[in-house]
Amino acid sequence: MTVSAELELQSFVLLRLGERRFAVPANQIAELVAPSRVFKFPHHTTQIEGVILRRGRIVPVCDVAEMLIGKKIMSRRLYLLAVRHYGAQTEWVALPVTGECELINSEMTPAAESDAPHVAGWLSHAGDVIEILNVDAITPGPSEIGAEHEVPDVLEARP
């Protein structure tokens, strides 16, 4: 392999949802964590099933299986904490996955115009062609947040 070819390799995390595998750029993954208690409270954002507590942070859990494989997953083994961008701001979002995750290096083929919005690109691995997910497109929330709407992540309690 030449140096130029090596430079084009990127790191991806392969995740499994049911029978299918997907990839997320490794630089958009914060952590892989074991399932923990999901806290639920009333809201109207249907893709969000609740929140988990992780290292003192409250992280929304977004079940993307229905959108990606057409059905909800009943068994889950891990949460992939992905970085979701809102304009210049970022937040963690927990994606439930059903199998082991794998870190690989691969070349990315950019998505074509005809691809669905959630497809950031494609990669080839172990004989499979795998979708690279656009985390911002598969999780709910505004795509841009103006400076006037920026709120700090942690608000001070009032004395």
Add this chain to the structure above:
Amino acid sequence: MRVAAPAKPAPARSEQIIVFRICGEQFAVSSASVQEVRSSDSFSGASTAINAPGLRKVRYVVRRGDRSLFIVSGALHFGLPPSAGALVFVLRKTRTALLVDGIEKMTAMTRLQALPKSFCHEERQWYRGLTAIDQTVIPVVHPEGFLSPEDLALLDAAMPPLENRDGEDAEGTVSAA
């Protein structure tokens, strides 16, 4: 050479909150936002039925001097099954009296996390943020989030004429259903 004294960590600011229950769900509200807590029975004597189209969560209004307090069913506001409600929180600086099932506890929170941006519907008006109390995540409600200016305009338009406002409802209780 003088060695600077180590900076003392600032004491954590805390906020007194009331953790309350509606249909088995826990919520919190700043104690400072609650002007008074009454039993719903004690409120019923002064309540008058009101029917604002499209606003099922408000069925009763209470007149206090020249002010009207709208009794909001917390259960219907949050899309939970209807609940009779045992207590009423009169929320300061609002025209809302919130019907809840009960108080869980009074405690203090030291950290309020903004509602994650993934939550992108009405809940952004409902909640100031989320807090963790005893390893449980609880949403902290926004006192102004129960009735929007549009809701208040609808309710003002639906207010019964003054001469009919003295009557008590037939059952003599405040009901959320």
